[in-house]
Amino acid sequence: MGSIVPNHGPFPKIPPGHGKITLGAFVFDGMDLLDLMGPMRIFGEEINKLDIEIIFIGVTMKSARSSQQVEVTPHYTLETAPKLDLFFMPGGIGTRTICEQPDLMRLISTRIQEAIWVMTVCTGAGILAKSGYIDGHRATTNKSVFEWAASHGPNVDWIKRARWVQDSKFVTSSGVSAGIDAALYVLSELTSPDTAQAVAVEIEYTWHKVAEEDPFADMYEYTRS
Numbered sequence: 631m632g633s634i635v636p637n638h639g640p641f642p643k644i645p646p647g648h649g650k651i652t653l654g655a656f657v658f659d660g661m662d663l664l665d666l667m668g669p670m671r672i673f674g675e676e677i678n679k680l681d682i683e684i685i686f687i688g689v690t691m692k693s694a695r696s697s698q699q700v701e702v703t704p705h706y707t708l709e710t711a712p713k714l715d716l717f718f719m720p721g722g723i724g725t726r727t728i729c730e731q732p733d734l735m736r737l738i739s740t741r742i743q744e745a746i747w748v749m750t751v752c753t754g755a756g757i758l759a760k761s762g763y764i765d766g767h768r769a770t771t772n773k774s775v776f777e778w779a780a781s782h783g784p785n786v787d788w789i790k791r792a793r794w795v796q797d798s799k800f801v802t803s804s805g806v807s808a809g810i811d812a813a814l815y816v817l818s819e820l821t822s823p824d825t826a827q828a829v830a831v832e833i834e835y836t837w838h839k840v841a842e843e844d845p846f847a848d849m850y851e852y853t854r855s
Contacts, residue, residue, distance in 0.1 A: 638767060638798040641819040642746055651682045651820075654714035654741065656754075657694040657702045660724025664806050665751040666702070669718065669813035675829045679821050687711045687741075689734060697722055708737040716816075717745035720809070721752025721772060729760045729782055739763070748800050749816060751809030755802040759783025767797040772805030773846045773853045790853040791844045804844060811838045 644651070653673055655666060674684055688694050688704030695701050706712070719738075728734055739761040742748055750758050755771040756779035758764055764783060770792040771779035780788045789795050794803035794812035796819075803812035814837050818826035830837040847853040 637796070640798075641796050641801065641816070642799055644820055645746070648715075649681065651680060651715045652712060653682055653684045653716040653718060654687045654706075654711055654745075655684065655718040656708075656720070656738070656741075657686045657688050657704055658722075658724045658728060659695050660722050660727070661694060661696050661702075661720045662722035662752060662806060663696040663698040663700050665720030665722060665754070665809050666696070668807065668810040669749070669751065671833060672810060672813035672817055672829055673716075675832060677825075677832055678817055678829050679825050680817070685711065687714075697724075708734075708741060711741075714741055714745050716747045716749065717741045719748075719750045719754035719757055721750070721754040721756075721805070725753040725756050726778070728757055735760060746799060747816070749812060750800075750802045751812065752803070752805045753779050755779050756782045758800065758802065759786050764797070764800055764802075767800060768795050769797065769800065769802040770795045770804055771802060773844075773850045774805065776850070776852050791847040792841050793838050793844050794841050796841075804846065808838075810835060811841075815839075815841070 685705040687706050693701040693703045742761050742763050752772040755769050760782040765785040768787045768789050770789045793808045801812050803809050814826045
């Protein structure tokens, strides 16, 4: 797997006159907390120059409990949320249950289709792959559970060595902290590289700007090659 198909196009820019960006982050029981909150720290940063509103979207209106025992209360459900510009899906053990629920996957697929931009972290890529929308596209996921995500997208061009992968409107990232690198990449595309770098400095984070520099791929047999 890897580099079989070309990139389907650049990450879309903000449409002229678009106005406020609505970012909808999907929250669910068993999500990984840093998968979610790391990128939200980037997108919600005051100096990032984005006109953005961040909302949390749940399966129900009940608080979603992360694997790290922190609960997040949704603002909307997948059915009631307004139209989303950026649809964000974290990973975590809860993605396994989600992928086995056809009715829920149909709701998620609708949000993927309508969004201008879609971003996943970790095994959130498994949900995206299950939807079928990245068939024939390049993508990556957490190296420690790569085979699980890949099993839900046999027609996806899975890139084993990458902190993140961009293919048209889709940005998928590796595990946990890689979501911060991917979010900074998305921010750089929506604003400028200088703005993204300023945000990285603001949060005292060393931004891994080269997607292919992924030392964690060497730690697992499946992604080592």
